[in-house]
Amino acid sequence: MSDASFDFDVIVIGAGYGGFDAAKHAADHGLKVAIIESRDMGGTCVNRGCVPSKALLAASGRVRELADAQHLSSFGIHAAPVRFERQKIADHANQLVATIRSNLTKTLERAGVTIIRGQGRLEAAQKVGVREISGVDRTLSARDVILATGSDPFVPPGIETDGRSVFTSDEAVNLEWLPRWIAIIGSGYIGLEFADVYTALGCEVTMIEALDRVMPTFDPDIAKLAARKLIDGRDIDARSGVLAKSIKPGAPAQIELVDMQTREPVETLEVDAVLVATGRVPSSKGLNLEALGVETNRGFVPIDDGMRVLAAGQPVPHLWAVGDVTGKLMLAHTAAAQGTVAVDNILGHNREIDYRSIPAATFTHPEISSVGLSEADAKQHSVDQGFELGVVRSYFKANSKALAELESDGLMKLLFNKVTGEVLGAHIYGLHAADLIQEVSNAVARRQSVRQLSTEVHTHPTLSEVVEVAYKQAAASLTPAA
Numbered sequence: 001m002s003d004a005s006f007d008f009d010v011i012v013i014g015a016g017y018g019g020f021d022a023a024k025h026a027a028d029h030g031l032k033v034a035i036i037e038s039r040d041m042g043g044t045c046v047n048r049g050c051v052p053s054k055a056l057l058a059a060s061g062r063v064r065e066l067a068d069a070q071h072l073s074s075f076g077i078h079a080a081p082v083r084f085e086r087q088k089i090a091d092h093a094n095q096l097v098a099t100i101r102s103n104l105t106k107t108l109e110r111a112g113v114t115i116i117r118g119q120g121r122l123e124a125a126q127k128v129g130v131r132e133i134s135g136v137d138r139t140l141s142a143r144d145v146i147l148a149t150g151s152d153p154f155v156p157p158g159i160e161t162d163g164r165s166v167f168t169s170d171e172a173v174n175l176e177w178l179p180r181w182i183a184i185i186g187s188g189y190i191g192l193e194f195a196d197v198y199t200a201l202g203c204e205v206t207m208i209e210a211l212d213r214v215m216p217t218f219d220p221d222i223a224k225l226a227a228r229k230l231i232d233g234r235d236i237d238a239r240s241g242v243l244a245k246s247i248k249p250g251a252p253a254q255i256e257l258v259d260m261q262t263r264e265p266v267e268t269l270e271v272d273a274v275l276v277a278t279g280r281v282p283s284s285k286g287l288n289l290e291a292l293g294v295e296t297n298r299g300f301v302p303i304d305d306g307m308r309v310l311a312a313g314q315p316v317p318h319l320w321a322v323g324d325v326t327g328k329l330m331l332a333h334t335a336a337a338q339g340t341v342a343v344d345n346i347l348g349h350n351r352e353i354d355y356r357s358i359p360a361a362t363f364t365h366p367e368i369s370s371v372g373l374s375e376a377d378a379k380q381h382s383v384d385q386g387f388e389l390g391v392v393r394s395y396f397k398a399n400s401k402a403l404a405e406l407e408s409d410g411l412m413k414l415l416f417n418k419v420t421g422e423v424l425g426a427h428i429y430g431l432h433a434a435d436l437i438q439e440v441s442n443a444v445a446r447r448q449s450v451r452q453l454s455t456e457v458h459t460h461p462t463l464s465e466v467v468e469v470a471y472k473q474a475a476a477s478l479t480p481a482a
């Protein structure tokens, strides 16, 4: 399979989850592979994203649970006041990052992948330039090139960061200090997860959302219910419809707030720290995509469903892109799945990715998850395709396991085609929602009908019965076949 006229069969630029899965999959299939990484092996997820944030959420979640005297006393438990060491929580996250980064690097080495530390760029068709950390610049050839350069935090104009009093998630994951009062700009999943961590550890949070409601990217019913506990029930002052026009670092850090619509000044806040969680931008600037005639869409690399990079709507031969840099469902498991699909296509198997079945989760306490279409998109889809949309709700308060845990706050909304029963999407808020969504995700991937799904037996008593109840309600509401 290897082609000796090239230095490598595949060169991957970027060693995040997308690049890692692509490189490993290619090497496992006998290809000669190099991966180029300019910063840390493992990319955002391992070093500055999923891994450290979930470690912080695990530790701070325990603190929250033990500090909730009222909740514990309902079980008849009375614990002494909870005490925690910030540095040890930070160490737990840092050690986990180091372990996973090292395991991932060893896995690539064992698979025979050549790891090159430096900055990669395109030079021409099937040619990659590398500025190595040592300063040496060289050009390598490859039959196929995969771009997997990921994304970086977006800091809107007018906001100045210093990494200490005004920072992004890149620094927040280090938990270097606990501000008494922190403003979090943005109420997407990153802002919500850090609000969960900070409030559990005793910080006061002000959440600033430019759009007219907090949690604007979530299902409106799920957001409404979740906000009651995750925002209103905590030491969080949430403001929507206001824009942080300028932020200046310092002690205190200053935030100039204006009305989102009128741009009239609203207030100047003086806080101990600001976390800017306003989304992420693709990392594609230095890639020299122009060399191959590729025009980005606000920095995102255009691809087809087989991960082929497009120039003027047509695939560029032997050039592929995966992960956050493509802007499709910017999540670690999407990047990894795209990496595998790109390599399968390089190997000559015709594969595409099914974005509809990719789940997403927010690891707050309780969690929020979703898969498939939003209710608005499902409605539009039903109008376009001429079928009736079915919507059912299943509540955690009717679930024995949730009641036993005294964690009955939660809702699942299931969207389906009322004629065929096909599952179109699901949105869940409640205990272990991130695990519960997988079952629905598998059903969406197989385009299964609630008719069949409703007959599948679920373990009692488990939270999975929340999903079973939704399937059963949906099946009972199907339009009888004509």
Ligand SMILES: Cc1cc2nc3c(=O)[nH]c(=O)nc-3n(C[C@H](O)[C@H](O)[C@H](O)COP(=O)(O)OP(=O)(O)OC[C@H]3O[C@@H](n4cnc5c(N)ncnc54)[C@H](O)[C@@H]3O)c2cc1C
Pocket: 013, 014, 015, 016, 017, 018, 019, 036, 037, 038, 039, 040, 041, 042, 043, 044, 045, 046, 048, 049, 050, 051, 053, 054, 118, 119, 120, 121, 148, 149, 150, 151, 169, 190, 283, 286, 287, 322, 323, 324, 325, 330, 331, 332, 333, 334, 335, 363
């Ligand atoms: C705080 C936070 C929490 C998150 N939590 C989750 C979660 O719980 N679950 C989840 O699924 N996702 C989560 N994500 C998202 C997830 O981290 C990303 O979707 C994922 O990392 C994308 O992988 P990637 O391979 O596309 O890019 P990245 O992980 O960004 O990796 C790209 C790599 O390319 C390197 N690179 C860039 N340009 C070059 C170049 N020119 N030459 C060489 N190397 C280069 C970068 O240094 C980087 O290492 C989280 C993100 C953040 C910020």
